[in-house]
Amino acid sequence: MTDKEIRQKAGEILEKLTLEEKIGMIHGAQLFQTAGVERLGIPPLVMSDGPMGVRQEFAPDAWKPVGNSDDYVTYLPCNSAIAATWNREIAHEMGSVLGAEARGRGKDVILAPGVNLKRSPLCGRNFEYFSEDPYLTKELASAYIRGVQAWDVAACVKHFAVNNQETQRLWVEVEIDEQVLRELYLPAFYDAVKKGGAYAVMGAYNRLYGEHCCQSDFLLRRILREEWGFDGVVISDWGGVHDTEKAAHSQLDIEMSVTPDFDDYFMAEPLKKKILAGEIPESTVDEKVLHILMLMLRLHMIGDEPRKSGTYNIPEHRAKMLEAARESVVLLKNENGRLPLAKDALKKVLLIGENASCVHSNGGGSAEIKALYEITPLMGLKTHLGGNVQVDYTPGYCRDKAAESDTSWQETSLENGGGQTAAGDDRAADNAQTAREMKEKRAALRGEAVRLAGQYDTVIYVGGLNHDHDSEGNDRRDMKLPYEQDELILELLDVKPDMVIVMMGGSPVEMGQWVDRASAVVWHWYAGMEGGNALAEVLLGETNPSGKLPETFYKTHTDCSAHALGEFPGTDTVAYREGRYVGYRYNDKYRIEPQFSFGYGLSYTSFEYRDADIDPETGILTCYVKNTGAVAGKETVQVYRRDLADDAPVIKELAGFEKIYLEPGEEKRVEITVEMCNDAGTEYTATTESSAGIRSVENTDAQERCVYCVGCL
Numbered sequence: 001m002t003d004k005e006i007r008q009k010a011g012e013i014l015e016k017l018t019l020e021e022k023i024g025m026i027h028g029a030q031l032f033q034t035a036g037v038e039r040l041g042i043p044p045l046v047m048s049d050g051p052m053g054v055r056q057e058f059a060p061d062a063w064k065p066v067g068n069s070d071d072y073v074t075y076l077p078c079n080s081a082i083a084a085t086w087n088r089e090i091a092h093e094m095g096s097v098l099g100a101e102a103r104g105r106g107k108d109v110i111l112a113p114g115v116n117l118k119r120s121p122l123c124g125r126n127f128e129y130f131s132e133d134p135y136l137t138k139e140l141a142s143a144y145i146r147g148v149q150a151w152d153v154a155a156c157v158k159h160f161a162v163n164n165q166e167t168q169r170l171w172v173e174v175e176i177d178e179q180v181l182r183e184l185y186l187p188a189f190y191d192a193v194k195k196g197g198a199y200a201v202m203g204a205y206n207r208l209y210g211e212h213c214c215q216s217d218f219l220l221r222r223i224l225r226e227e228w229g230f231d232g233v234v235i236s237d238w239g240g241v242h243d244t245e246k247a248a249h250s251q252l253d254i255e256m257s258v259t260p261d262f263d264d265y266f267m268a269e270p271l272k273k274k275i276l277a278g279e280i281p282e283s284t285v286d287e288k289v290l291h292i293l294m295l296m297l298r299l300h301m302i303g304d305e306p307r308k309s310g311t312y313n314i315p316e317h318r319a320k321m322l323e324a325a326r327e328s329v330v331l332l333k334n335e336n337g338r339l340p341l342a343k344d345a346l347k348k349v350l351l352i353g354e355n356a357s358c359v360h361s362n363g364g365g366s367a368e369i370k371a372l373y374e375i376t377p378l379m380g381l382k383t384h385l386g387g388n389v390q391v392d393y394t395p396g397y398c399r400d401k402a403a404e405s406d407t408s409w410q411e412t413s414l415e416n417g418g419g420q421t422a423a424g425d426d427r428a429a430d431n432a433q434t435a436r437e438m439k440e441k442r443a444a445l446r447g448e449a450v451r452l453a454g455q456y457d458t459v460i461y462v463g464g465l466n467h468d469h470d471s472e473g474n475d476r477r478d479m480k481l482p483y484e485q486d487e488l489i490l491e492l493l494d495v496k497p498d499m500v501i502v503m504m505g506g507s508p509v510e511m512g513q514w515v516d517r518a519s520a521v522v523w524h525w526y527a528g529m530e531g532g533n534a535l536a537e538v539l540l541g542e543t544n545p546s547g548k549l550p551e552t553f554y555k556t557h558t559d560c561s562a563h564a565l566g567e568f569p570g571t572d573t574v575a576y577r578e579g580r581y582v583g584y585r586y587n588d589k590y591r592i593e594p595q596f597s598f599g600y601g602l603s604y605t606s607f608e609y610r611d612a613d614i615d616p617e618t619g620i621l622t623c624y625v626k627n628t629g630a631v632a633g634k635e636t637v638q639v640y641r642r643d644l645a646d647d648a649p650v651i652k653e654l655a656g657f658e659k660i661y662l663e664p665g666e667e668k669r670v671e672i673t674v675e676m677c678n679d680a681g682t683e684y685t686a687t688t689e690s691s692a693g694i695r696s697v698e699n700t701d702a703q704e705r706c707v708y709c710v711g712c713l
């Protein structure tokens with residue numbers, strides 16, 4: 001059906017509905033679904049979190065898992081990991097698996113992807129988001145959404161908009177210049193809707209320009225509906241609505257929340273009463289229901305067309321998880337070819353660090369997953385090395401004791417502004433006694449790890465963060481490694497200077513105390529159910545790493561603009577005074593050297609670039625890339641643009657990228673369509689290689705308005 005036919009058909013159905021029935025369709029009747037209209041064959045709209053797989057089933061009116069064994073699922077790499085692949089096909093595949101599994105589990109709307117920009121490395125939900133860069137985010141997110149929706153499931157892109165912190169997330173007022181909002185924070189949503197064709201958008205909790213985003217006239221009517229022509233469904237974040245009148249008049253279509261008093265929701269009985277009293281016109285509800293019916297027709301939930309049925313937990317899905325996880329691993333440092341490990345020479349391998357044997361899928365907030373399985377780094381290495389190599393594990397450190405609680409965090413998530421900043425590293429150590437006990441316990445674990453390390457030919461440290469830190473409802477206080485890991489790593493390097501260090505997490509950590517002494521450092525995200533296998537393959541050279549950082553890895557959080565200006569997390573308001581200088585845009589302008597830069601990542605092979613050129617008419621940049629090393633590998637060719645105008649605000653911006661595969665000695669011509677500065681065109685003449693191993697092709701013609709650069713300026 002065409003859009004026009006869909007609208008017409010939805011209009012016909014709408015006419016048959018009573019006010020009561022319409023009201024039922026625009027608010028939660030259960031925690032994850034609305035009411036249907038049985039007499040007309042209109043089903044409820046069934047939703048589920050979230051970005052890393054289809055969440056477990058909850059009771060209809062309580063945050064209690066049902067506890068069946070049929071809701072284990074494929075566990076996807078987090079969005080930061082997907083972003084690190086810089087691979088649109090992989091993003092599409094991940095979306096496609098999620099869509100198939102959502103349909104397979106009988107869902108209509110999957111509450112993903114999260115596309116908020118990473119304004120600060122401390123935002124607790126960064127692992128659910130892609131990048132600090134709008135171009136990388138929008139390219140990957142729109143591919144992902146197309147993958148989801150091919151399964152007759154709606155992607156619900158979230159959280160619209162400027163939801164860049166967890167602290168005070170329900171109330172914080174974001175003060176941002178409108179131009180910056182449009183340049184940096186809205187493009188991912190725009191492309192999600194326009195290029196990805198997202199059928200649904202979730203409003204954010206926070207406020208913008210004095211309005212709650214879930215009922216914002218500016219965001220929902222002016223931008224989303226009027227400027228972008230969005231005719232899909234707008235769903236509130238759970239508990240994001242605050243006022244019946246405003247919500248009714250806004251372009252919000254469905255109110256969801258975390259409490260079981262469904263009839264009391266702002267858009268339930270209170271709205272019905274106001275309509276019956278003539279205070280709010282019924283047409284406000286009609287518009288919302290029309291959008292919902294159009295969505296149902298698009299998903300073939302109603303109408304005559306057959307609907308795809310989906311499936312979950314099939315072997316093909318798991319194979320795709322492995323592919324994605326492989327490409328997400330980022331090799332940060334590799335001196336003297338420390339990696340890959342020579343498999344045949346390995347005899348005794350010791351893994352140190354809780355993250356070597358810890359599963360992460362079941363944490364993080366609404367992104368938690370009941371994974372069918374999760375291969376840990378320890379299991380991955382053991383299965384790859386087999387019985388002839390002795391692989392042992394010692395924790396070396398331990399996390400804080402979890403506070404005991406009978407209630408789900410989601411149940412209490414609307415209290416106290418909804419989110420906080422972590423009080424400190426030892427969050428559970430709320431009294432001196434616990435703190436002392438933890439210290440003693442860690443000292444003992446550290447002593448044991450240091451004692452053992454000297455007895456092994458190979459030591460691999462697997463530490464970093466976990467979902468006590470990368471978590472919804474909680475921002476980190478700083479980028480320091482928790483659980484006294486710095487001390488542990490330093491002591492281990494004393495006895496084992498060639499120790500391989502794997503850092504695992506969804507957001508960067510400070511590495512300054514030991515990174516110069518380490519010979520090999522690998523970054524491993526929450527990489528899905530096959531993460532441990534992918535990591536083992538990289539460490540053993542069966543996979544050549546090709547991940548590139550989708551965000552700046554600062555040396556410390558105050559190197560990030562929002563923190564340098566003291567504008568994170570704010571109090572009742574948070575001022576985005578850094579303007580467009582977010583991530584590498586800030587570091588470039590103020591010449592702040594990051595620990596590892598945006599776009600950075602090493603390979604076991606080397607690549608050479610030549611003859612870059614751009615056609616100013618078409619915006620197509622071409623260049624040749626050759627694999628000059630001994631092993632096959634993938635390279636992400638990154639194109640940055642620089643506006644040469646005197647008053648040009650930023651030094652460089654990502655304008656295009658393409659990932660290619662090359663056998664040893666092979667050369668390929670690469671074509672990249674770049675997002676151009678106005679009327680730019682230019683010539684490229686020189687090829688250089690920077691010390692960071694990033695190749696760049698520089699422009700020598702300064703007459704042109706814009707420079708396009710392959711690699712980094």
Ligand code: BGC
Binds near residue numbers: 049111158237238
């Ligand atoms: C989160 C959303 C999530 C919703 C439903 C909220 O707390 O912010 O991202 O989709 O809960 O679980």
